[in-house]
Amino acid sequence: MVEEGGGGGAMSFLKRFPPPAEGVRHQQPDTEAVLAGRTLGAGTLYIAESRLSWLENSGVGFSLDYPTISLHAVSRDLNAYPWEHLYVMVNAKFEEEESKEAPMAEGEEEEDSDDDVEPIAEFRFVPSDKSALEAMFSAMCECQALHPDPDDEDSDNDYEGEEYDVEAHELEQGDIPTFYTYEEGLSHLTAEGQATLERLEGMLAQSVSSQYNMAGVRTEDSIREFEDGMEVDIAPVVAGQFEDAEVDH
Amino acid sequence: MEVSHSVKERTIAENSLVILLQGLHGHITTVDLRDESTATGRVTNVDAFMNVRLVEVTFTDRQGTVSRLDELFVTGRNVRYVHIPDEVDIRATIERQLQAIHRVRYFGGRDKGRKEFPRAKHK
Numbered sequence: 001m002v003e004e005g006g007g008g009g010a011m012s013f014l015k016r017f018p019p020p021a022e023g024v025r026h027q028q029p030d031t032e033a034v035l036a037g038r039t040l041g042a043g044t045l046y047i048a049e050s051r052l053s054w055l056e057n058s059g060v061g062f063s064l065d066y067p068t069i070s071l072h073a074v075s076r077d078l079n080a081y082p083w084e085h086l087y088v089m090v091n092a093k094f095e096e097e098e099s100k101e102a103p104m105a106e107g108e109e110e111e112d113s114d115d116d117v118e119p120i121a122e123f124r125f126v127p128s129d130k131s132a133l134e135a136m137f138s139a140m141c142e143c144q145a146l147h148p149d150p151d152d153e154d155s156d157n158d159y160e161g162e163e164y165d166v167e168a169h170e171l172e173q174g175d176i177p178t179f180y181t182y183e184e185g186l187s188h189l190t191a192e193g194q195a196t197l198e199r200l201e202g203m204l205a206q207s208v209s210s211q212y213n214m215a216g217v218r219t220e221d222s223i224r225e226f227e228d229g230m231e232v233d234i235a236p237v238v239a240g241q242f243e244d245a246e247v248d249h
Numbered sequence: 250m251e252v253s254h255s256v257k258e259r260t261i262a263e264n265s266l267v268i269l270l271q272g273l274h275g276h277i278t279t280v281d282l283r284d285e286s287t288a289t290g291r292v293t294n295v296d297a298f299m300n301v302r303l304v305e306v307t308f309t310d311r312q313g314t315v316s317r318l319d320e321l322f323v324t325g326r327n328v329r330y331v332h333i334p335d336e337v338d339i340r341a342t343i344e345r346q347l348q349a350i351h352r353v354r355y356f357g358g359r360d361k362g363r364k365e366f367p368r369a370k371h372k
Contacts, residue, residue, distance in 0.1 A: 070284070073306070073321040080316035087318070091327075118284055141302060141322045148298040149326040
């Protein structure tokens with residue numbers, strides 16, 4: 001347990017550890033961390049796939065595991081808290097100094113006595129660069145989604161659906177994508193690839209519509225994205241023309 | 250109406266009422282959390298694990314303090330109730346979501362083939 005803490009006073013949960021090296025989706029320097037209204041100092045927030053970490057500039061900090069995080073949010077309501085920040089509610093208790101003389105923004109000290117209820121700790125991460133809040137929020141959403149609740153007894157999640165088995169069999173490796181979804185694939189195209197895609201799409205739309213005088217116009221609504229990356233127009237298509245086509249995965 | 254790109258998530262959704270929540274994209278709804286706080290906002294995403302993403306949120310914490318949050322992500326584990334807005338037709342929403350999943354699944358045949366053909370194809 002490292003007793004030193006930049007924010008004044010001993011926060012015994014602060015430890016020294018190296019910043020995460022892998023799976024860091026977002027990193028935000030010059031970010032203040034606040035626990036229950038009490039500042040822990042300025043440091044860097046690391047939003048990594050394995051855990052959320054914050055390291056003060058002096059090198060001590062703490063980590064939060066995603067399963068313990070109940071929710072996170074972007075707060076720009078200056079009436080509630082004077083600085084725009086990323087709010088993170090954690091299902092755990094963190095030791096903090098007893099000093100209640102420090103003015104707290106929303107009377108969180110009342111929560112300390114609610115020990116019979118679930119423990120809750122409220123963290124606020126205040127970046128000096130407010131415009132980063134969107135990216136920080138999104139990165140956290142992505143990482144949270146990687147940690148679904150293992151104790152979920154209510155849902156019957158043995159997905160033995162036909163689709164799941166067949167697909168898992170076809171793709172040799174279960175969930176690892178072997179092809180791009182439309183959006184992913186698009187971003188991997190070079191400018192030339194993009195031009196080629198547009199030309200081919202144009203040709204396809206043209207050939208079908210000119211032959212059969214199709215009423216439908218391709219709009220965003222009529223395009224559905226499919227896992228195999230094929231973009232299919234679900235507006236009425238001519239019967240027979242492609243019926244025997246093989247869909248290549 | 251969006252369908253998850255993940256096979257696993259589609260299968261989970263199809264076999265649970267999460268599919269109804271996924272049909273609430275764009276609607277303003279209230280989510281009651283496990284710790285008795287509530288969040289009212291516009292749904293932008295619900296995944297198969299019932300993680301809910303809201304924007305333009307009015308958040309009331311368990312002490313009753315109200316604040317605004319631009320965006321909120323609640324983990325499925327911490328959702329107690331999701332209020333279905335009155336204007337939502339529950340049955341129609343579930344059917345629509347199921348259709349969206351089936352369109353994705355049965356594209357390309359696998360003995361099912363294309364079902365829809367235009368009425369006026371050869372005139």
